Amino acid sequence: MAIKRSDLIDSQNAGYYHLISRCVRRAFLCGVDDETGISYEHRRAWIEHRILQLATIFSIEVYSYAVMHNHYHLVIYSDPLGPCQWSDLEVAERWLQLFPGKLDNPQFKLQRELRLQAIANDETLLAEYRQRLGSISWLMRCINEPIAKRSNQEDFVKGHFWESRFTSQALLDESAALTCMAYVDLNPIRAGITDKLEESDYTSIQSRVCSMTEETLNQVVESLAGKVRQRTMVMPLKDYIELVEWTGQSIIHPDKATIPTHLKPIFQRLNINQDNWLNQVNHYGRNYYRAVGPLHLIQSFADKLKSKWVKGVSSIRHLYLSTT
Structure with a gap:
């Protein structure tokens, strides 16, 4: 059952969110149309540029994104009262x-x-x-409307380009946000488009890898665009890139999926069960729905929705070492 956006997105408190918007037309948003042979790859650059541009205007920070052929993902930190x-x-x-x-x-x-x-x-x-x-709904509207108009003009058509309702998922702590970021960054690898992070076009991980320096590697993960307030992740950028790199290679070569020893302390710091990390990231889209986080925060989220249950509780128990 559909739930009002105002109930899913907190309009009074800052937090992380995973956002997805999908194209409704048969033709791909981007990529090459197999029937006509026409390439729409340039539209991916439109969307990436628009996301980063709006981060300097809205009260958000962009932590992760992936522009795929018929949809895009965003992980943001939003401060509605900023x-x-x-x-x-x-x-x-x-x-x-x-x-x-x-x-x-x-x-x-x-x-x-x-x-x-x-x-x-x-x-x-x-x-x-x-x-x-400070509104996520207005943010998504301002990303999608100009892309839809520009694409319709290019295709000489009228009508809907995007699904009318974007998907929003509350990420209730930084461990949930980092797990979702890894899932988003690995979209091209899971889709079989590439097997290298630096070739994962129009993704935040490509941007991070291609712009990293010795200085930035020693810093913690920061937003790619936007500055709500002085805010950083707990994980060093070097550790995050190594973790995403290992996770991606393990998805491609599951028979070699042994966690490197030097990455193991990361899971302890994040309160994440390393034995279930690979499965949770690889099947994130199926495992979670409206919210991801420790059980006590999930319960508070469900109480706000006046619901007794939120999909993904069993996956939450597998993701966290301790859910309290």
Whole structure:
């Protein structure tokens, strides 16, 4: 049964979320259409660029993404009340970046400044825009609408391009977020598109691997775009990349799936059962539904939904060393 988005996404507290949006048309969102031979690969760059661009406008941080042939995944940290800390002018400026219209043309510089001041002096508009700039639903709308219009124009068609309802999954602690990040980053490998992280096009792991330096390897995992507040993961970037690399190779070669000794302490720190890690990441999409996290947080999530049960509890018991 469908549940209201307002119940699935906390509008008062910051947290991690896994978001998925799927294309509805027979033709692929990206890739090559087998029937026509037309390539739509360039659309993947559109989506990747749009995601990273909006992270600088909305109150979010992007931790992981994968743009596949007919859908995309996002792992974000969202602070819905973050815009309340922004000045009136900052809210107005971000809104005009989001919907510039013709005002992004340098010849309309004066008109843009007048519009900026008009928004900054309108308390009703400011309240509405603060709410929207902290909203995940508005984020997904602003990713999808321009891509749909651009793709429809390119295909000379009208109508829906995306499913009307995107999928959202609450990630209730950093261990859940890191598990989901690994699942998202390994989408191209699980799909058999490539067997190398650096060749996993239009993914966050490719971006991390290709831009890493000796300095960044020694830092903890940080967001790829956006800055809600001073926030980092507990895991060093080097450890995360090695863990994803090993997990990907183990998916390709399951007969060689022995966890390297130097990676084992990672699981202890994250309270994750290393014996079930590979199965949980490989079958993440089937194992979990609306929320992932320790059982006590899952129970609180279910209570908020007025539900006695949330799908994935048995998988939660296998994922965590301790679920309390």
